[in-house]
Amino acid sequence: MLAYAIRRFGQSVFVLVLMSFLVFIGVYAIGNPIELLVNPQADEVERARAAAALGLDRPFLEQYWVFLKGAASGDLGRSFVYNEPALTLILDKLPATIELAFVAMVMAIGLGIPLGLVAGLKPDSFVGRAIMAGSILGFSLPTFWVGLVLIMVFSVQLGWLPSNGRGETMMVAGLPVSFLTADGLAHLAMPAVNLALFKLSLLIRLTRAGTREAVLQDYVKFARAKGLSQGRVIGVHVLKNILIPIVTVIGLELGSVIAFAIVTESIFAWPGSGKLLIDSINQLDRPVIVAYLLVIVTLFIVINFVVDVLYSLLDPRVRLGGAAASH
Amino acid sequence: MSGGPLLQVDGLRMHFFTKAGVVKAVDDVSFTVGRGEILGLVGESGSGKSMTGYSILGLIDPPGRIVEGRIVFDGTDLTRLDPAAWRSIRGNRIAMIFQDPMMTLNPVLRIDTQIVEAVQAHAGVSRESALARAREALVRVGIASPDERLHAYPHQFSGGMRQRVAIAIALVNGPDLIIADEPTTALDVTIQGQILFEMQKVCRESGTALLWITHDLSVIAGLADKVCVMYAGRFVESGPVADILDNPLHPYSRGLIDSVPARNERGRPLRQIPGMTPSLLSLGPGCPFRERCASATPRCAESPEVTEPSPGRRLRCFHPAR
Ligand SMILES: Nc1ncnc2c1ncn2[C@@H]1O[C@H](COP(=O)(O)OP(=O)(O)OP(=O)(O)O)[C@@H](O)[C@H]1O
Ligand code: SF4
Ligand SMILES: [Mg+2]
Numbered sequence: 141m142l143a144y145a146i147r148r149f150g151q152s153v154f155v156l157v158l159m160s161f162l163v164f165i166g167v168y169a170i171g172n173p174i175e176l177l178v179n180p181q182a183d184e185v186e187r188a189r190a191a192a193a194l195g196l197d198r199p200f201l202e203q204y205w206v207f208l209k210g211a212a213s214g215d216l217g218r219s220f221v222y223n224e225p226a227l228t229l230i231l232d233k234l235p236a237t238i239e240l241a242f243v244a245m246v247m248a249i250g251l252g253i254p255l256g257l258v259a260g261l262k263p264d265s266f267v268g269r270a271i272m273a274g275s276i277l278g279f280s281l282p283t284f285w286v287g288l289v290l291i292m293v294f295s296v297q298l299g300w301l302p303s304n305g306r307g308e309t310m311m312v313a314g315l316p317v318s319f320l321t322a323d324g325l326a327h328l329a330m331p332a333v334n335l336a337l338f339k340l341s342l343l344i345r346l347t348r349a350g351t352r353e354a355v356l357q358d359y360v361k362f363a364r365a366k367g368l369s370q371g372r373v374i375g376v377h378v379l380k381n382i383l384i385p386i387v388t389v390i391g392l393e394l395g396s397v398i399a400f401a402i403v404t405e406s407i408f409a410w411p412g413s414g415k416l417l418i419d420s421i422n423q424l425d426r427p428v429i430v431a432y433l434l435v436i437v438t439l440f441i442v443i444n445f446v447v448d449v450l451y452s453l454l455d456p457r458v459r460l461g462g463a464a465a466s467h
Numbered sequence: 468m469s470g471g472p473l474l475q476v477d478g479l480r481m482h483f484f485t486k487a488g489v490v491k492a493v494d495d496v497s498f499t500v501g502r503g504e505i506l507g508l509v510g511e512s513g514s515g516k517s518m519t520g521y522s523i524l525g526l527i528d529p530p531g532r533i534v535e536g537r538i539v540f541d542g543t544d545l546t547r548l549d550p551a552a553w554r555s556i557r558g559n560r561i562a563m564i565f566q567d568p569m570m571t572l573n574p575v576l577r578i579d580t581q582i583v584e585a586v587q588a589h590a591g592v593s594r595e596s597a598l599a600r601a602r603e604a605l606v607r608v609g610i611a612s613p614d615e616r617l618h619a620y621p622h623q624f625s626g627g628m629r630q631r632v633a634i635a636i637a638l639v640n641g642p643d644l645i646i647a648d649e650p651t652t653a654l655d656v657t658i659q660g661q662i663l664f665e666m667q668k669v670c671r672e673s674g675t676a677l678l679w680i681t682h683d684l685s686v687i688a689g690l691a692d693k694v695c696v697m698y699a700g701r702f703v704e705s706g707p708v709a710d711i712l713d714n715p716l717h718p719y720s721r722g723l724i725d726s727v728p729a730r731n732e733r734g735r736p737l738r739q740i741p742g743m744t745p746s747l748l749s750l751g752p753g754c755p756f757r758e759r760c761a762s763a764t765p766r767c768a769e770s771p772e773v774t775e776p777s778p779g780r781r782l783r784c785f786h787p788a789r
Pocket of ligand 3: 518
């Protein structure tokens with residue numbers, strides 16, 4: 141287990157370095173941030189001074205080397221635009237995104253697995269068909285369109301829900317959260333539903349497919365032949381087996397829901413890190429872009445690690461680190 | 468406890484109502500199993516043996532349905548029970564073991580969980596006493612160091628061991644009847660022999676009756692008291708095992724016996740029954756075996772009734788072999 145963790149850590153560092161290098165090249169290729177940062181009327185001398193101050197006058201590889209040295213000591217550079225540490229900027233905004241993503245995921249899981257189970261157990265019933273039809277809709281409607289419709293209906297027409305911002309927040313462990321106040325919840329409702337819809341559809345399909353396959357297995361018939369209650373057969377024998385792929389997908393999707401909350405954040409003006417990223421790309425604010433992607437990739441890596449551990453807990457046939465089970 | 472046989476299946480019909488038509492998987496099957504008796508249910512693949520077993524346990528799922536007949540177990544007609552009452556018999560008074568031990572145990576649950584839940588589904592006992600019964604059942608089926616084994620997962624066992632565990636689960640509540648659906652077919656020959664021997668021993672010791680489903684007559688020969696032969700969902704012949712094996716009356720039983728290697732003289736080629744099982748979907752009236760039967764006459768286009776050629780034997784054929 142320890143050797144496995146160390147190996148995973150090594151791989152992760154490699155991925156992070158490679159990623160940062162690619163982003164460096166990418167931003168370098170798009171354009172020179174100096175053009176955007178300095179007043180167009182400024183003369184050559186002033187431009188040169190600004191470039192030197194930001195280190196942009198040095199060769200590309202040297203710039204990257206400076207960044208790497210800083211990163212090794214936890215310094216991901218200062219934003220060209222705000223002149224603040226890039227990491228601080230992101231960590232300021234990230235909690236709002238994470239809250240949104242978590243609430244969306246909890247909704248998707250809490251509804252998706254039960255609905256998928258029902259649809260999988262009774263695929264030909266009216267309810268089963270209705271659930272499937274709903275999930276096809278959720279799958280195919282574009283997120284931004286659903287977001288706009290939500291605003292049209294619930295904010296503009298009915299006037300029930302606010303259409304932008306986080307609302308009133310409450311401090312929990314030093315972080316502001318929305319879901320503990322009534323106003324915050326009202327603000328959270330639509331963006332969370334919007335973000336959850338796709339994942340919900342995905343989980344319904346996944347659960348339904350898994351259930352349909354599992355109920356045909358001999359171990360389910362054997363469990364029933366033991367005289368177990370329907371609840372135990374489904375809640376333990378079926379669910380524990382289908383949970384294996386579901387946990388994997390939930391893990392992967394949790395990362396992507398954080399990384400790609402951008403669209404939802406833009407529609408509902410949710411003050412999260414997605415909006416910060418869009419602004420930074422527009423201004424070629426390289427340190428923030430690089431730092432944002434590094435933070436997201438780190439999140440992915442951590443989540444994947446947790447999923448692997450969970451996976452090995454759920455499926456006794458899987459042992460971390462590749463040690464074969466004894467026979 | 469009633470005075471009659473332990474299990475009496477009487478005119479059972481179980482049909483699947485599929486989009487393509489009605490599949491008569493079990494069509495008029497009757498047999499009885501006495502207390503502590505071993506009945507072999509024999510027939511080719513697809514003849515409806517498993518579906519007969521599932522019907523007795525009430526494990527038929529839509530589009531399948533028991534359309535007719537009685538399943539009288541210890542004086543109660545199971546087909547008239549509500550689902551909860553049927554469930555309380557399942558795994559408790561009637562247990563079942565399946566063909567493929569690699570598939571019957573849940574791969575993600577430990578052995579102790581899988582046995583304890585079987586006990587606790589029927590008896591309000593503590594986990595400790597359920598575990599004690601589990602341990603005892605494992606010992607009875609010849610599993611060494613049961614305490615260690617209880618904590619293992621199915622993938623840590625060989626096929627033969629898994630089947631022993633499945634048998635232990637079937638035995639754990641002390642059932643009156645075990646339905647064994649080809650439990651040795653998927654195992655290699657030596658293990659087959661061991662399992663067969665132990666099943667027989669355990670059932671004889673505890674007076675448990677056994678309904679042994681198989682397509683292999685040679686297994687039945689040394690095991691069963693009585694045989695019931697099925698063909699295309701119908702019962703065709705039944706009687707004491709020695710009578711049927713030595714003097715089969717139905718042309719299909721005769722064909723089955725002739726195709727068993729051990730019963731032939733050396734050097735003579737085995738006789739196979741020509742032709743194939745008819746599709747249950749397109750099966751019309753008349754004897755379903757007539758396409759393959761050497762004794763068939765125009766009369767066989769009608770359905771033969773069940774006759775009793777000698778006491779304890781039943782037959783469904785117009786022209787029994789003599
Ligand atoms: N869900 C279903 N829908 C329609 N027909 C079915 C269904 N399940 C089983 N059958 C049919 O029921 C018939 C009897 O099947 P059964 O499993 O009882 O045969 P079997 O005698 O146990 O054969 P085997 O030796 O292969 O196990 C088969 O012809 C099969 O095609
Ligand atoms: S009834 Fe006729 S066709 Fe059927 S087994 Fe007997 S002789 Fe053959
Ligand atoms: Mg079968």
